[in-house]
Structure formats: structure tokens, C-alpha cells
Amino acid sequence: MARVFNFSAGPAALPEPVLQRAAEEMLDWRGCGMSVMEMSHRGKQFVEIAGRAEQTLRELLQVPDNYRVLFLQGGASGMFAAAPMNLLRGASRADYVNTGAWSKKAIAEARKYCEVNVAAASRDGELRIPPQADWQLSGDAAYLHYTPNETISGVEFHWVPEADAPLVVDMSSTILSRPVNVADYGMIYAGAQKNIGPAGITVVIVRDDLIGDVLPGTPAVWDFKAQAEADSMLNTPPTYAWYVAGLVFEWIRDNGGLQAMGERNRRKAETLYQAIDGSDFYRNPVDPACRSWMNVPFILADSGLDKTFLAEAAEQGLQTLSGHRSVGGMRASIYNAMPQEGVDALVAFMQEFERRHG
Numbered sequence: 001m002a003r004v005f006n007f008s009a010g011p012a013a014l015p016e017p018v019l020q021r022a023a024e025e026m027l028d029w030r031g032c033g034m035s036v037m038e039m040s041h042r043g044k045q046f047v048e049i050a051g052r053a054e055q056t057l058r059e060l061l062q063v064p065d066n067y068r069v070l071f072l073q074g075g076a077s078g079m080f081a082a083a084p085m086n087l088l089r090g091a092s093r094a095d096y097v098n099t100g101a102w103s104k105k106a107i108a109e110a111r112k113y114c115e116v117n118v119a120a121a122s123r124d125g126e127l128r129i130p131p132q133a134d135w136q137l138s139g140d141a142a143y144l145h146y147t148p149n150e151t152i153s154g155v156e157f158h159w160v161p162e163a164d165a166p167l168v169v170d171m172s173s174t175i176l177s178r179p180v181n182v183a184d185y186g187m188i189y190a191g192a193q194k195n196i197g198p199a200g201i202t203v204v205i206v207r208d209d210l211i212g213d214v215l216p217g218t219p220a221v222w223d224f225k226a227q228a229e230a231d232s233m234l235n236t237p238p239t240y241a242w243y244v245a246g247l248v249f250e251w252i253r254d255n256g257g258l259q260a261m262g263e264r265n266r267r268k269a270e271t272l273y274q275a276i277d278g279s280d281f282y283r284n285p286v287d288p289a290c291r292s293w294m295n296v297p298f299i300l301a302d303s304g305l306d307k308t309f310l311a312e313a314a315e316q317g318l319q320t321l322s323g324h325r326s327v328g329g330m331r332a333s334i335y336n337a338m339p340q341e342g343v344d345a346l347v348a349f350m351q352e353f354e355r356r357h358g
């Protein structure tokens with residue numbers, strides 16, 4: 001069996017040692033005679049698995065004690081609604097920054113629950129982040145929401161905005177890729193399927209003074225306070241996804257933690273951007289000040305070659321490189337689980353492809 005280098009944006013590649021360990025433990029989790037999938041979520045074994053996953057995540061991110069860590073369902077898209085439901089706290093307005101497709105979806109969802117002030121927006125097709133000096137924050141916003149990494153266009157904040165209101169961030173495609181200061185944020189949320197684990201589980205890290213005053217009509221499973229008090233087990237959680245996420249957290253810890261992840265990810269991104277910038281055959285359209293370390297879109301000078309590029313890459317084990325259906329071109333997603341060798345192999349292929357077709 002040969003594993004490919006999978007550049008998928010999500011669900012994305014998982015670290016091979018994690019998959020191996022999950023395979024070893026599949027039929028019989030540590031002598032208990034059953035798979036994690038078959039255990040009661042209230043039993044001693046799963047409660048231990050869940051608690052350890054949370055503890056490891058807290059250590060990796062150095063989550064302060066006044067933050068609650070929740071493992072929920074509904075994906076990041078569910079949190080587009082759950083964020084206003086939980087964090088408006090009687091206010092009627094929230095500030096949002098629009099830097100791309102995921103910001104837009106978060107804004108559309110929030111509009112169902114409150115008045116959204118779009119404090120700043122990149123113009124359509126413009127792949128840059130408006131400088132904070134140009135933002136129009138409202139004085140009475142319950143929070144300021146933004147998307148640190150736009151997964152589709154590869155536009156990433158390399159700075160943290162300043163605001164009086166708590167920052168609420170959709171970190172789906174950048175969480176755990178490097179150290180962050182959790183205390184800078186009121187709420188961090190992320191769907192798991194990029195950098196955390198299998199699809200189906202959603203991590204929320206929220207400051208505890210912000211929760212407990214939900215919008216009337218909020219479903220109990222998305223009431224952060226109720227879920228915090230129930231250790232995220234108000235109902236049956238996605239147990240297997242939670243377990244695999246725990247294995248991923250341990251893999252990160254055993255490979256040097258977030259500092260080491262950040263160094264590896266910076267180097268991978270530099271390798272790829274240098275190869276793109278060093279050629280007239282390939283181009284990355286994003287403002288260099290906000291290029292993503294995780295999702296690297298690029299286009300060929302001759303888009304007529306796109307199909308050939310993708311087919312030949314796939315033959316060499318470099319897979320899932322097509323850009324999002326809304327933008328076309330190519331996109332290489334290079335999350336934690338993508339080794340430097342995968343990026344090196346992609347760059348070697350790109351150079352060889354250019355020699356033959358350039």
C-alpha cells in the first residue's frame with residue numbers, strides 16, 4: 001500500500017502515526033475488549049479519553065483557567081450561528097470583518113440573529129486585508145468577528161486586531177499550526193477536519209465570563225454554558241472523532257508542540273511560495289503581507305494546462321490539488337500533517353512540469 005501526499009483543504013490528511021495507532025486500537029482499546037466507537041460516552045474509559053484530549057489541547061495552547069474548552073457538533077458553520085446566540089448578551093449589534101468566502105458565510109448567518117456592522121471588507125477579487133486604520137468599528141458591538149485564515153483564497157492575518165469588544169475568531173484552518181495567545185480572544189472556534197482530526201467535531205474555546213446569557217430559542221446543545229457544565233456531554237458527542245483528535249494532540253505534543261509546528265509550517269510555506277514566485281509559469285495572487293501558511297493557491301500562466309497538471313500530479317502521488325470550485329486553479333493545503341517531503345515533492349514536480357510545458 002502506498003500513501004499519497006494529500007493536499008486536500010478538508011477533510012485533510014492526518015498524521016500517519018495517528019492513523020496507525022487508531023488502527024492498532026481499533027478492535028480492542030487497551031485491553032477493554034471493544035472499540036472506542038462502541039463505548040458508552042459516560043463510561044470510565046471514554047470519560048478518560050475525553051478528559052485527556054482536553055487536557056492535552058489545553059497544554060498545547062496554554063489555555064488560561066478562565067476559558068472553557070468545548071467539543072461540540074455542527075462544524076464551524078454551526079458556530080456561525082452559535083457565536084451570536086451565546087455572545088450577544090443582550091446587545092443587538094456585532095462587528096464583522098469580511099476578508100473572503102468564510103467571512104461572508106459567517107456574516108450571512110449572524111444577520112439572522114443581530115445587526116451586523118461590516119467594519120471592513122476586502123473588495124471582491126482583492127486578495128488583501130484592509131489595514132485596521134480603515135476599519136469602522138461600532139462603539140456598542142458585543143464582539144468583533146474575523147477569519148484569521150481564509151481557507152479558499154489563502155488570505156491570512158499575521159497580526160491580531162485591536163478592539164474593545166472581545167475578538168471572536170473562526171480558526172478552522174489555522175488552529176494548532178503555531179503558538180497563539182488564547183487570552184487575546186473571547187472565543188476561538190474550529191471545525192476539526194483541517195488541523196485537528198476527523199470531521200464531525202468542533203472545538204470551542206471561550207472565556208467563561210462571556211457565557212450564560214443566551215439568545216431565547218438557542219438550542220441546548222449549542223448553549224455554551226450548559227455544555228460547559230455538562231463537560232460537552234449534554235447529548236452523545238462524536239466519540240470517535242474526539243478520540244482521534246486526542247491522538248492528534250498527543251502527536252503534536254510529542255513532535256515539539258506548537259513552536260515546532262510553527263517552524264515546520266513556516267518552512268513549508270516558504271518553500272512553496274519561493275518556487276511560485278521564482279517562476280513566470282506559476283503565480284500566487286495574494287498580497288505577500290497576508291499569504292497563508294496553510295492554504296497556498298496558485299494559478300498557471302496558461303489555464304489550458306490545468307487538467308494536465310492535475311492529472312500528472314495525481315499520477316505521481318500528489319493529490320487533491322485543484323482549487324476551490326469557486327476560484328479554480330490550484331490550491332495546496334499544507335496543514336500540520338503534511339511533511340516537508342510532500343512540499344519538496346510538489347515543488348520538484350512543478351519545476352519538471354514547467355520544463356516540459358513552459
Ligand SMILES: *Cc1c(COP(=O)(O)O)cnc(C)c1O
Binds near residue numbers: 194
Ligand atoms: C472549512 C471551514 C469552514 C466550514 O467548516 P464546517 O465544519 O464544514 O462547517 C468554516 N470556516 C473556515 C475558515 C473553514 O476553513
